[in-house]
Amino acid sequence: MMKRVCIYAAVFCLTLYCFFLYEDEILSGLLAAEIIYFVFSSAELLILRKKISLSFGRILPIAEKNQEVTAYVTVKNESTMPGVHFRIKIRLLNQFSGETGGCVLRGSVEKKGQTTTQFTFRASGCGNMIVEARELHLYDAFHILKIKRRTNLRQKVGILPECHILPLEITRRTREFIADAEEYSDHESGDDPSEIYQIREYREKDSVHDIHWKLSAKASELLVKEHGRPMGCVVLIWLDLEQKGERLKNRRVLPKQRQKRARTPAYVLEAAASLSLSLLEEKCVHMAAWYEKENQRIVKKRVSREEHVYELMHRLLFTESYEGAEAAESLREEAFKGESFSSTVEFDMEGRISVNGVQLHRLDGDKEPEWDKLFLTV
Known part of the structure; x- marks a missing residue:
């Protein structure tokens, strides 16, 4: 695009130079045509900016990790200008892990018509994936001039984690722990x-x-x-969703480091969901809890049946990680005042897994965890 603009500018300057240097009707006509083309194309693009609209087609609201998801974008031309060329910048952002991606869509749409273009993406980590059409670029007939318009078109896709049965040892203390419950x-x-x-x-x-x-x-x-x-909750799964250390969006972080840091929180969510399912397989009623910064409260989910695991995963998919929540610890103490558990399993966004304050494992974003070796005693 810039190359064509530079060529056009060079041709215009050369024509203008020759126009003043030589008295020739051809040069006058050529210079007039170049000026008219610029004015007409600019006016056309300004009109098109208001006459072109975007909309997303149906996108799966829930998908599985590593599943290919197809999305559709419809471009509608309400003007009478034919063959309008466009470029759409698509951005993907996992709000939970920070994983990013994107693509560029190109095409053209006829007058008073519409066209639908599609793209596919695959999420390597679970969480809440935002699919966003950030920018719309419109071009003139010769792709020399363009105009940009920002759009607010976005849609959410929940990427479910894969659940694994983890090797667990349920201690006698947990088996015989009596907790108050209505069930x-x-x-x-x-x-x-x-x-x-x-x-x-x-x-x-x-x-x-x-x-x-x-x-x-x-x-x-x-x-x-x-x-x-x-059937009271005897085990607590605590998810510390605070993003510590250097921010993922820091441009000084190398791409490989950014990718590793984006995968680690996704593995944490997958491990927590797997632990919940594994405890349920052992008929161990438990509770999962975390701090929700948006509403400034502690969310507690009791898990006593398999459907509760899926409800828990769905709720976590649309939960965002946060930075610097000083109120989280005090709210946690208040939320669990008077409650006791046989064991507390904590996960943090750096991949650390601790049981009753003792770190047992650390998930590494460089490689897929060996789930059959993630042994826990509760």
Whole structure:
């Protein structure tokens, strides 16, 4: 584009020089044509700037990690000018990890018509992907002049993490930890006398205090009560979403370092979702929590069924990481005041995984984690 502008400017200057140097009608006509072309093309582009509109076609709202996603952009020409050439700058940004990408779309649209062009992208990390048409460039017939218009066209795509079953050791402390809850287990008895798990026949070593005397009298045999087991959250998964250290958008960071830093938070989200599913496989009710800077509050999600894991992942997809939230720690203390857990597993955006304050693993953005070796004891 710049090359053509420079050629046009050089030709115009040469024509202007020859016009003053020689008296020739051809040179006069050529100079007039060049001036008219510039004025006419500039006016045409100013009109087109208001007559060309963009819109996104349907884009999948949820996609899986490494899945190819196809997006459509429709360009509509409401003017009577035919063959309008355009260029659209597409930007991709993962708000959770900082991963960036983009592409450029080119084409033309006829008068009073519209055209749809498509592009595909693949997200290597999970999180909330923003697909944004940032700039629209319109060209004249000879691609010499152009005009730029910024657009606010954007759409969100949630990129789901892959879930893996992690090797876990559930300690006896966690197995026998009793937490208050409104929900009780339907497959295991416990020690809460306020809830009856089942009525069964009396066995040796059963306590006399557990005999259900009224039903025993009706059935003419001894029956005992098994107490309910509260399905309280015994393990806490805490996600520290604060971005520490040098900002991802710092231009001094090398591309390879930026890519590594963008992958690490995505691995953190994937590891947290995998841990949640793995705990559920072990029938361990737990809670996931994090600080949401936008609303300045602690979000707590109880996970007792498989659908809760997917609800948790969907909520996290559209959660942004943040920088410098001093209120997070005090709000965390207030949110969990009076609550206790057998174990607390913490994840931070640098890839560190700690259990009860002891760091056990660190995820590295240089390579895919070996999930079968990510052993945790809770």
